[in-house]
Amino acid sequence: xxxxxxxxxxxxxxxxxxxxxxxxxxxxxxxxxxxxxxxxxxxxxxxxxxxxxxxxxxxxxxxxxxxxxxxxxxxxxxxxxxxxxxxxxxxxxxxxxxxxxxxxxxxxxxxxxxxxxxxxxxxxxxxxxxxxxxxxxxxxxxxxxxxxxxxxxxxxxxxxxxxxxxxxxxxxxxxxxxxxxxxxxxxxxxxxxxxxxxxxxxxxxxxxxxxxxxxxxxxxxxxxxxxxxxxxxxxxxxxxxxxxxxxxxxxxxxxxxxxxxxxxxxxxxxxxxxxxxxxxxxxxxxxxxxxxxxxxxxxxxxxxxxxxxxxxxxxxxxxxxx
Amino acid sequence: xxxxxxxxxxxxxxxxxxxxxxxxxxxxxxxxxxxxxxxxxxxxxxxxxxxxxxxxxxxxxxxxxxxxxxxxxxxxxxxxxxxxxxxxxxxxxxxxxxxxxxxxxxxxxxxxxxxxxxxxxxxxxxxxxxxxxxxxxxxxxxxxxxxxxxxxxxxxxxxxxxxxxxxxxxxxxxxxxxxxxxxxxxxxxxxxxxxxxxxxxxxxxxxxxxxxxxxxxxxxxxxxxxxxxxxxxxxxxxxxxxxxxxxxxxxxxxxxxxxxxxxxxxxxxxxxxxxxxxxxxxxxxxxxxxxxxxxxxxxxxxxxxxxxxxxxxxxxxxxxxxxxxxxxxxxxxxxxxxxxxxxxxxxxxxxxxxxxxxxxxxxxxxxxxxxxxxxxxxxxxxxxxxxxxxxxxxxxxxxxxxxxxxxxxxxxxxxxxxxxxxxxxxxxxxxxxxxxxxxxxx
Numbered sequence: 001x002x003x004x005x006x007x008x009x010x011x012x013x014x015x016x017x018x019x020x021x022x023x024x025x026x027x028x029x030x031x032x033x034x035x036x037x038x039x040x041x042x043x044x045x046x047x048x049x050x051x052x053x054x055x056x057x058x059x060x061x062x063x064x065x066x067x068x069x070x071x072x073x074x075x076x077x078x079x080x081x082x083x084x085x086x087x088x089x090x091x092x093x094x095x096x097x098x099x100x101x102x103x104x105x106x107x108x109x110x111x112x113x114x115x116x117x118x119x120x121x122x123x124x125x126x127x128x129x130x131x132x133x134x135x136x137x138x139x140x141x142x143x144x145x146x147x148x149x150x151x152x153x154x155x156x157x158x159x160x161x162x163x164x165x166x167x168x169x170x171x172x173x174x175x176x177x178x179x180x181x182x183x184x185x186x187x188x189x190x191x192x193x194x195x196x197x198x199x200x201x202x203x204x205x206x207x208x209x210x211x212x213x214x215x216x217x218x219x220x221x222x223x224x225x226x227x228x229x230x231x232x233x234x235x236x237x238x239x240x241x242x243x244x245x246x247x248x249x250x251x252x253x254x255x256x257x258x259x260x261x262x263x264x265x266x267x268x269x270x271x272x273x274x275x276x277x278x279x280x281x282x283x284x285x286x287x288x289x290x291x292x293x294x295x296x297x298x299x300x301x302x303x304x305x306x307x308x309x310x311x312x313x314x315x316x317x318x319x320x321x322x
Numbered sequence: 323x324x325x326x327x328x329x330x331x332x333x334x335x336x337x338x339x340x341x342x343x344x345x346x347x348x349x350x351x352x353x354x355x356x357x358x359x360x361x362x363x364x365x366x367x368x369x370x371x372x373x374x375x376x377x378x379x380x381x382x383x384x385x386x387x388x389x390x391x392x393x394x395x396x397x398x399x400x401x402x403x404x405x406x407x408x409x410x411x412x413x414x415x416x417x418x419x420x421x422x423x424x425x426x427x428x429x430x431x432x433x434x435x436x437x438x439x440x441x442x443x444x445x446x447x448x449x450x451x452x453x454x455x456x457x458x459x460x461x462x463x464x465x466x467x468x469x470x471x472x473x474x475x476x477x478x479x480x481x482x483x484x485x486x487x488x489x490x491x492x493x494x495x496x497x498x499x500x501x502x503x504x505x506x507x508x509x510x511x512x513x514x515x516x517x518x519x520x521x522x523x524x525x526x527x528x529x530x531x532x533x534x535x536x537x538x539x540x541x542x543x544x545x546x547x548x549x550x551x552x553x554x555x556x557x558x559x560x561x562x563x564x565x566x567x568x569x570x571x572x573x574x575x576x577x578x579x580x581x582x583x584x585x586x587x588x589x590x591x592x593x594x595x596x597x598x599x600x601x602x603x604x605x606x607x608x609x610x611x612x613x614x615x616x617x618x619x620x621x622x623x624x625x626x627x628x629x630x631x632x633x634x635x636x637x638x639x640x641x642x643x644x645x646x647x648x649x650x651x652x653x654x655x656x657x658x659x660x661x662x663x664x665x666x667x668x669x670x671x672x673x674x675x676x677x678x679x680x681x682x683x684x685x686x687x688x689x690x691x692x693x694x695x696x697x698x699x700x701x702x703x704x705x706x707x708x709x710x711x712x713x714x715x716x717x718x719x720x721x722x723x724x725x726x727x728x729x730x731x732x733x734x735x736x737x738x739x740x741x742x743x744x745x746x747x748x749x750x751x752x753x754x755x756x757x758x759x760x761x762x763x764x
C-alpha cells in the first residue's frame with residue numbers, strides 16, 4: 001500500500017496544486033469583497049460559474065474561426081472577466097446597495113440577500129442556456145493547441161499545457177491584485193473604505209464608486225477563474241459554482257479573510273488536502289470510504305480552523321470594541 | 323365601503339355555489355382583499371369573513387380547485403392579524419377551517435390533503451427554525467440536516483434496512499412510529515449538540531457558512547453510507563417505510579359518520595396528526611418565548627456582548643435554541659418518512675434548508691403566525707402554483723421548449739422572494755413587534 005501511495009504522490013501533489021490555484025483565484029474575490037464590506041458574497045460562486053459558461057460559449061462559437069488556441073483562450077478570458085465583472089456590478093447595484101442605503105444593522109439581511117441573488121443567477125443562466133441550446137450540461141470544446149501535455153520527472157507527473165496556463169494566470173492575478181491594492185490610488189481608496197466607510201467619504205472618496213469597482217475587480221477575477229476552470233475540468237452546469245465557491249470561501253477563511261496573499265495560501269493548502277484525501281481515502285480504507293468524502297474533509301478543516309485560529313493563517317486578530 | 327365589501331362577498335358566495343372554479347376563486351380572493359383592506363366596521367368584517375369561509379369551502383368541495391385553499395389560508399391570516407374581531411369568532415372560524423373545510427375539500431380532491439400535510443410539516447419546521455433564527459438570531463443554513471436525521475431515524479428501523487447491521491425482526495411494527503418520534507427528538511437534539519458545539523462558538527456569517535457545510539456533510543453521509551455497511555441505502559433511498567395502523571382511527575371516524583376509503587384514510591390521519599403537532603409546537607414556542615430562555619435568546623439576538631455582560635451564558639443558551647429547533651425538525655422528519663413511506667437524500671438538500679429559512683423570513687423572523695403563513699405560501703407556490711402554471715404553459719403554449727418549464731425555476735422564484743423581501747420588507751409579512759421596532763429604528 002505504501003508503495004502505491006508513494007508512486008502516486010507526485011501526481012497527487014501536482015493535481016492538488018492546480019485545484020488549489022482554482023480555489024485561490026475564487027478566494028481572491030471573496031476576500032476583496034469581505035475586506036471592504038464584511039459581507040460573505042455568496043453570489044461570487046455564481047459569478048465564477050458565469051465566467052465558466054462564457055468560456056464554454058466563446059470556445060463553442062469562435063473555435064472554428066480562430067486558428068490559434070492561445071488567442072482563443074485570451075478572448076475567452078477577457079470576455080469571461082468582463083461579463084462576470086459586469087454581473088458583479090449589477091448585483092451590487094441592485095441587491096446590496098439598497099440595503100446599504102437604508103443602513104440596516106442586522107447582519108443577516110445582506111447574507112440572505114446574497115443567497116437569494118445566488119439562486120437567481122443559477123436559474124437565470126439555466127434559463128438562458130435552456131432557451132439558447134436546449135441543454136443543461138455544457139461541455140468545453142477541445143482545441144488542439146491547448147490539449148498538449150508533458151511528462152515530468154520521468155513520467156511521475158502527467159502535466160497538461162492548460163494546467164500551466166492556469167497556474168501562470170493565477171500567479172499573475174495575485175501579483176496584479178497585490179500591486180493594485182498596495183500601490184495605486186484606487187487601492188488606497190479601497191483600503192480607506194475598508195477601514196471606515198463614513199470617514200473615507202469625508203475624505204472625498206465616493207464609497208459607492210469604490211465598492212462598485214471592488215465588485216468589478218473581484219467579479220472579473222472570479223470570471224477569469226471560471227474560464228480556466230471550464231478549460232481544466234470541461235463539464236459545466238449552472239449549479240457548478242456552489243461547491244468551488246464554498247471551498248474558496250473556506251480557503252479565504254483559512255488564509256485569513258481580507259488578506260490577499262492569505263487567500264492564495266489558503267487555496268493552495270485546501271487544494272492539497274482535498275486532493276490528498278480524495279485520492280488516498282479509498283486506498284487507505286480499502287475502498288470502504290470513497291472520494292466523495294473529500295468534501296467532508298474540506299468542511300471539517302473549515303470548522304477546525306475557525307475554532308483553533310479564527311483569524312486564519314495570515315490574518316491578524318481584530319480586537320472587539322465594546 | 324361596507325356595502326361594497328358585503329356585496330362582493332355575497333356575489334362570491336353565489337358564484338361559488340353556481341359556478342365554482344379558478345375564476346370564481348380569484349374573484350373570492352378579491353372579495354377577501356376588500357374585506358381585509360377596506361375600512362370596515364368590525365361587525366361587517368366578521369360577518370364577511372364567516373361568509374367567505376363558507377363560500378371558499380363550498381367552492382372547494384364542489385370543484386376542488388386549489389386556489390380556494392389559498393383563500394382559506396388568507397382567511398386564517400386575516401383572523402390572526404386583523405384587529406377588533408371577537409376572540410371566540412377567531413377561534414371558531416379557525417377551527418372550522420382547519421377541521422371541517424380542509425378535510426371536506428380533501429375528500430373532493432385528495433391533492434388538497436397532500437398540500438395540507440406538506441404545509442403542516444413545513445410549518446412545524448419553520449416554527450422550529452424560528453426559534454433558532456427568529457428568537458436567538460442564529461442563522462442556520464443546514465436546518466434540513468436535522469429533518470434528515472429524524473426521517474432516517476424512523477426510515478431505517480421502520481423498514482428492512484436495519485437488517486443490514488442488526489439482528490432482529492425488522493421492520494418494526496408501525497405503532498413504533500410514535501416511540502420513534504420521541505427517539506427522533508433525542509437523536510436530532512444530539513445532532514444539534516454535535517453540530518452546535520463547534521459551530522456556535524462562531525458568530526453571524528461564520529456560523530451560517532459552517533452550518534451550511536455541516537448540512538452538506540449530513541447529505542453526503544446519507545448519500546454514501548450504503549457502504550461499507552448499508553445504513554441509508556445511498557441515493558436510492560429507503561422504501562417501504564411502515565405507517566402506524568389506524569383501525570382505531572377508521573372506527574372513530576365511522577362513529578362520527580365519516581366514511582373513509584383506502585386513499586383518504588391515511589391522508590386524513592396524517593393531516594390531523596400534523597395539525598396536532600403544529601398545535602404542540604406553537605404551544606411550546608409560546609411558552610419558550612415568555613420563558614427565561616426565550617428572553618435570554620432575544621437578548622443574545624439583540625446584543626451578544628450586552629447579554630454576556632448581564633450574565634447570560636452564551637454557549638449553553640445558544641445550544642439550547644439550536645437543540646430545540648433541531649428536535650422539532652426531527653419529529654416532523656419521522657412523520658414525513660411515514661407519510662411518504664419513502665426517504666432519499668434528495669429531500670434534504672441546501673435548497674430545502676433555504677426554503678425553510680425563506681418561510682421564516684417571508685413570514686417575519688420571530689413571528690409564529692408569520693412562520694406558518696410563510697410555510698403555507700412557499701409550499702403552495704412550489705407544489706401548486708408553479709406546477710399548475712407549468713401545465714398551463716405546456717398545454718396552451720406548446721411551442722415553448724420544455725426548458726422554460728416554470729416548475730423548474732423554484733430557485734429563481736425563491737431567490738427573487740428573498741431579495742425583494744430583504745430590500746422592501748425585511749421585517750416579513752406578519753412582523754414580530756420587537757423585530758419591527760428594530761427594523762424601523764434602523
